[in-house]
Amino acid sequence: MNGPARPNTRAKRPVIGLTLDAEAAGGYSKFPWYALRQNYCSSVAAAGGLPIALPHESSLARDMVAEIDGLIVTGGAFDVDPALFGDTARHDTVTVKPGRTDFEIAVTRAALEAGLPILGICGGEQLLNVALGGTLIQHIPDAVPNALAHEQPNPRDEPGHDIDIVAGTRLAAIVKTPRMSVNSAHHQAVKDVGPGIVVNARAPDGVIEGIEDPSRPFCIGVEWHPEFLIDAGDGRLLAAFIAASAARAGS
Numbered sequence: 001m002n003g004p005a006r007p008n009t010r011a012k013r014p015v016i017g018l019t020l021d022a023e024a025a026g027g028y029s030k031f032p033w034y035a036l037r038q039n040y041c042s043s044v045a046a047a048g049g050l051p052i053a054l055p056h057e058s059s060l061a062r063d064m065v066a067e068i069d070g071l072i073v074t075g076g077a078f079d080v081d082p083a084l085f086g087d088t089a090r091h092d093t094v095t096v097k098p099g100r101t102d103f104e105i106a107v108t109r110a111a112l113e114a115g116l117p118i119l120g121i122c123g124g125e126q127l128l129n130v131a132l133g134g135t136l137i138q139h140i141p142d143a144v145p146n147a148l149a150h151e152q153p154n155p156r157d158e159p160g161h162d163i164d165i166v167a168g169t170r171l172a173a174i175v176k177t178p179r180m181s182v183n184s185a186h187h188q189a190v191k192d193v194g195p196g197i198v199v200n201a202r203a204p205d206g207v208i209e210g211i212e213d214p215s216r217p218f219c220i221g222v223e224w225h226p227e228f229l230i231d232a233g234d235g236r237l238l239a240a241f242i243a244a245s246a247a248r249a250g251s
Contacts, residue, residue, distance in 0.1 A: 014069035015245075108128060165200065165201050176233070
């Protein structure tokens with residue numbers, strides 16, 4: 001005869017939604033397909049989260065947000081449409097993926113409304129800033145004198161340059177260091193932050209490398225890729241995001 005069921009004592013992992021990239025037919029499949037680099041998911045899992053992928057169904061954005069405890073807006077080799085932040089001209093280097101951006105704007109705004117912890121990574125930081133009312137530099141080499149190589153020539157799993165963390169910010173409290181070595185894979189960056197948004201990191205050339213909303217439990221964007229875990233601060237950032245998501249799950 002079976003005894004009483006044993007209680008599940010394992011702590012529930014917070015569910016982390018990650019946005020996907022999208023590609024047209026060709027290559028992997030003869031039909032349109034989604035893509036996501038493995039270390040986005042493996043770094044979330046290693047930090048204690050349960051990663052799930054979010055398909056580009058904008059009409060379901062609120063439903064998705066209702067099922068997750070935290071949102072990561074990932075990066076990609078494309079740009080936010082300048083029309084979304086009020087620019088009437090588009091730089092020649094700008095490439096867009098309207099379907100992906102439409103979904104990411106929808107799910108990010110839904111997550112903001114719901115008070116979900118949000119981490120924007122690289123292009124995800126740029127999209128987060130636009131969703132929060134900010135603007136972007138369309139092409140760093142044309143806008144920043146003596147700019148660093150933000151599209152670093154060395155492999156992405158190596159550091160490209162250092163950044164300075166702004167004292168007194170939430171990011172500074174998380175990473176516990178005034179400087180980090182980060183990878184760099186972008187030609188756009190935050191120009192003006194949205195209302196109430198704070199810059200939390202800069203490159204030596206002045207380019208904004210991180211933003212945060214101090215009015216929210218966890219709302220941080222970074223221009224580099226912490227999922228590569230190049231600097232000790234990367235692991236601390238992911239751990240803090242997962243902890244905030246776990247607190248949300250338990251509330």
